[in-house]
Amino acid sequence: MLRRTVPTAALLFALFTAPVGLADEIVIGASLPLSGALASFGAFQRWGYERAVAEANSAGGIAIGGKRLPVRIVIRDDKTDANVSAGNVETLISREKAVALLGSCTPALVNAGALVAERHRVPMVTGCDPRRAFTGVRQWKYVWDLFFDEADLAEAPFKAITEAGVATNKRVAILHDNGPDGQVVGGQLWPELAKKYGWEVVVSASFPVDNSQFTSIIADAKSNGADILLVDAITPQAVSIRKQIATAGYRPKVLVIEKGAEPAQFGTALGALADGVLVGGYWDPSSPYPGAKELMAAYERETRQPGSQHIADSYVAAKVLLAAIAAAGSLGAEPIDSAIGKTDATLVVGPVRFDAQHFARLPIVSVQWQKGKTVVVWPAAAAGGKLLFPVP
Template structure:
């Protein structure tokens, strides 16, 4: 028995080592970071393509989840299109993309944590963030950590910091304020109550809207901000504002809670108009409210489906087919921005040199296919903001009507 043990035990020990070594090749996690990206197959089956992760940190739960998921859907559609077409070619090599999306619950501290993870764990060269508080938190380190912020916010401050690796996607919101005020004063009167959200973006909007209203000869009769991201009952806040008999209400946050604020005001007998901060969309609120009746007199951004940009019709059809609803600007602008990023990588000849990618955004915009042009974006300014005009609309007699901006 002793002689048997002398060879049996070493034999089985050796066998176990061989089996473990054979299994080891399959134990590498799929998202292990790599300086050159993952190696995979393109959508049409070509082996050896590089797979680049595009990061997203936004609200995917809570009161702003509808807003965050709409933006994410545009990125996902763009990536799906690119990959189904065989990817892009960068430096003679095929590249495809995947999206890694993390929920930040609209909390800037969570956004910062997510961005660090997306870069360190997934090597994301670009992280899309759809709220100004999170963007400004991440701007504290994105240049040092070498990644581009795809900044979905019209907050002017994000491109006034000197951050050279930010791409602001929507137009600055300060272009909306004057035409909003002119319309509401002309149609309803000069008294306004401010009932925006409490998040950073709403606060900044309010800080510009309030003095502009007063400078135009108006009166701010009440100011009662509410937490649009956590509250679901706005009765008390709206009641306090309406007790001052305003002609118009300034509202704003993600579309779903903003719609509930407007509904609450109508239920309490308010007959006036609404200045709708550009974060909320008329068409998305109409979907929540069952039509435009309660939105009469609201002025906000022009719905994407009303745009005459060359790629809109095809995008709307494809989006409807996939999601069974019309897309808003969150989806449309994220979709177009992703195609711009892909074109910039092609033009720069790299997926990792983020300075070069950012430097080729203008070239990417110039070379973008018409089918991907959902907005009349003409370039990127020196501060990192995409250049395009504001386009607005109002609800009149139950219909959305484009309002010319002088």
């Protein structure tokens, strides 16, 4: 038995140990949710990462030790499972010999992979992990994150509504999922902000991320006469919630749906029902930063699908990483890591600079769905239209 097993096992191992990154290319790796609940995010990120790499390669690659090397990105699917995400990052490091990594999406998946990268001392740049969810894990040494700060996101609708000077009864209902960021925004920040802005919280409820029915909370909010409804949920739930608000005959004057209302599919799925919904965003093709319009245009041209802000942070994360490798001029982890830390550039999402906690904060704008399109309505400086009030 053993006589047969050992050679077979050896052969199997040899099979998938074969090609390792020789020094004639730069290998970077990424584990992304290409299937499962978050597959739509993964698709955007993949495009962003690959575009940045393609740009680097078409520019002739990156010079390392005086020799220009092409960049190869290896992407593995984590099936929206943190265990797989961690396993993928391990493989990328140990088998592909990836010199640096790009992150997955949502705190659970990003953090699982990031912890592996940190342990193996391989630099990683990621987006898609809000400030508190990222910095709360540990003091990072090799992992860098560029995304929004929950505090900014939470306050944006308050500011937008206040500055627009619209009249509401200042009664607010809060519905949020209990994911890490939902918990922070809906569970902590919104109640605090409501107090600060003098609004009265009449309903505050949380639900599991993959919950599908919200009739009780919505009925509660309706019967409490809340004019303002603040929701934090991912897209499938956001769509369900919007429909259930309508079927309950509830008509809040202000409707904010963070996270879920952002991608174009929200509008596609809901049609006219999306109109009036406010959502915070860290990027919009109309942002006054270099290449914003072109990036979105390129996405829509190549995929024939509506885009999302996730193409921007992933594109920028890859850009930052590639620039750092170039700046380091080396494939060593330490030089790349310190070069990432020195990043100071204005890219397609705005100025990117990492703080001591390895976080680069992206500014937030408030956008509103109007006639099937998103329009920036706050801050005034960036606004492309007026706040639609009340929600039709």
